[in-house]
Amino acid sequence: MSTSYPTPYDTDHTAPVTLDRREGPSGEVVLRRHGALLQIIANGCFLMDTSDGRSERLLVDAALDALDGRPEPRVLIGGLGVGFSLAHAAANPRWGRITVVEREPAIIGWHREGPLAELSRSALADPRTEIVEADLVSYVRESADTFDALCLDIDNGPDWTVTEGNGSLYSPVGLAACHARLTPGGVLAVWSARPSANFEGTLRNAGFQSVRTEEIPVVRGVPDVVHLAVRAA
16 A cells, blocks of 8 residues: 555645555554644544644634633543643643543554654653543443543544444434433533534434534634533532
8 A cells, every 4th residue: 555645734845755554453553744734534534634733723622612620621532643642731720631532552552652752751741641542432331430521533523433332322322322321411512523413413313412513624624613501400
């Protein structure tokens, strides 16, 4: 398989350099460097890079703001990615326990001892941080833990999944499991590469309240968004 995958951020003409390539639970994952950027590719599809991080930070901040000053809230971050959400959460002393669920051992390794450690080293050393190697969909359905906020950033969002099985997280059954993992008044925040009016309706049908969408403008194309919803108190 070629390692020259097009991405939305390929603005120079230097060839990307593959740093690592591994087979994971759902296929091939690749870490590559393209100029100053680190990029994660899954099964030949661009997932994310280190170019920005605004929408990942919004994912965390919007959830915290919606909790209205709850002391030391517990947050579940679904998907480690390049570490923007984790690093941003750990930089805020208002958060209590920070649990990150990531199913790709390669991605966890790249953060613990590889090139992505430069972004997440201090966050991983934070005593509030816990990394769980597990499939997020299974974890949400099977875990007995509860959280004040779920910040979910897996795949490309509810309308554009790359990995088979991820779509079930955004289904009525998956959202019911998310609802059960939240404390009363808890917040569900879902990152997406595009807005989805249908997903807003699915959230309401799943029993969530105060459903809204916040947008992050992008250089070109449709904006990244964060869908927000609240479990009734």
